[in-house]
Amino acid sequence: MSVKSGKLVIVGAGKVGNAVLDSVLRLSIIDEIVVINRNRDKALGAVLDASHTTAFEYSTNTSIRVGDYPDCADAQIIVVTAGPSIVKGEYDRSILLKRNIEVMNGVMANITRYTREAILIIISNPLDILTYYFQKKYNYPVDRIFGTGTLLDTARFNKMLGDLCGVDAKNVTGFVLGEHGETSFIPWNTVNIVGVPFQEIGEKFKPSVPIDKEKLLNETKVIGPEIVQLKGYTSAGVSLAACRLIGAIVRNERCVVPVSTVLRGQYGIDDVAMSMPCIIGSDGISRVIELTLDEEGRRDLEVCHAHLRELLESVGA
Known part of the structure; x- marks a missing residue:
């Protein structure tokens, strides 16, 4: 049919x-x-x-x-x-x-x-x-x-960094990658605001408080459970993340967003699904974008991979 x-x-x-x-x-x-x-x-x-x-x-x-x-x-x-x-x-x-x-x-x-x-x-x-x-x-x-993977985590991170710097979150380019959970990570060497690299953001945008990478990442991870504690559940953010993908498929947008996909050799990995930037259109994922990770990003990726494999092995996968 x-x-x-x-x-x-x-x-x-x-x-x-x-x-x-x-x-x-x-x-x-x-x-x-x-x-x-x-x-x-x-x-x-x-x-x-x-x-x-x-x-x-x-x-x-x-x-x-x-x-x-x-x-x-x-x-x-x-x-x-x-x-x-x-x-x-x-x-x-x-x-x-x-x-x-x-x-x-x-x-x-x-x-x-x-x-x-x-x-x-x-x-x-x-x-x-x-x-x-x-x-x-x-x-x-x-x-x-x-x-939907870390699409919502990414939106949360971009909102937090945008607020710190006094700019619209849509001007922030930064991905939360890996697991939608405790081992997610941010490849800081790829984060920028309208082309200004992360290491220059403090000088150019004069954030309200000094940017603390670890604090930002941790807040991105814990905000979901905090919402559950306050509201009893989360629904608004993840539903719009799904709708972002639905719109991209229906309109064949070919947008680049992080979604959880089974890896096929990216970074030498083929035995887990995790979030990577992907081109999304009417045929689903047309390409997985393999970002250039620095040493810190590589370590974070390895930790995430090991954690996901441990969970998969617990269910015989």
């Missing part, structure tokens, strides 16, 4: 699934949205609530309905949010590993029964482990399955 351009399937109607549904409607770029959830009443509630917004003049008349896995057959994009999320009192995404391996196994078995053409965006955590495990287990096309 041929792929229907503009058709999105959301698997999971929890807080994140609902946030993706609401956010993608505001983008006005999707023609048809199908929501799949084990509890169909919950999916129906989400669909009815969202569908009423299409009556307003600023909204497109997007088709929104409850569906099931056969609806994946002609989907262009499938966003997977199924499974439990980090909750208040938990700080380590790896706590979710065994729970979500089981949940995702059922999801992937059903998706691959109907399609290997759709582009799969994984939000469920720990997403680097899930992306690698299920790409390998189901032999899904490697360029068509990836996680």
Whole structure:
């Protein structure tokens, strides 16, 4: 069956699934949205609530309905949010590993029964482990399955550095790479603001306080759990990260963003999924960009790789 351009399937109607549904409607770029959830009443509630917004003049008349896995057959994009999320009192995404391996196994078995053409965006955590495990287990096309990864971490870092320097975060070019979790890292030699390299930012932009690299990286890592402690969950940031990818696919933007992908020899690694800058368009990932890392960045990459392999080996991958 041929792929229907503009058709999105959301698997999971929890807080994140609902946030993706609401956010993608505001983008006005999707023609048809199908929501799949084990509890169909919950999916129906989400669909009815969202569908009423299409009556307003600023909204497109997007088709929104409850569906099931056969609806994946002609989907262009499938966003997977199924499974439990980090909750208040938990700080380590790896706590979710065994729970979500089981949940995702059922999801992937059903998706691959109907399609290997759709582009799969994984939000469920720990997403680097899930992306690698299920790409390998189901032999899904490697360029068509990836996680939101450190895209949100990168947005958080750019916002923090932009605020310190008194500039719009969109003027900051800096990636958080590696794991979406405790071993993520920032290749500082590639960070710049409108071309001004990181080591000259203090002189050129006169930040409100001296820039502390370790503090910035740590704040990028802990802000998610802090939001969970305050709010009970996170949804806004990750849903917009997913929508950034959905928009790039639908519009064939060929934008460069960090997503979690199974590595195929980059930096000599081929046995994990982690976030790297990737060119994203209508065919998914067209290229993984291998940044030039300095010695510090190489060490950070090795630590991240070792940690991810340890987690994968714990589930026999």
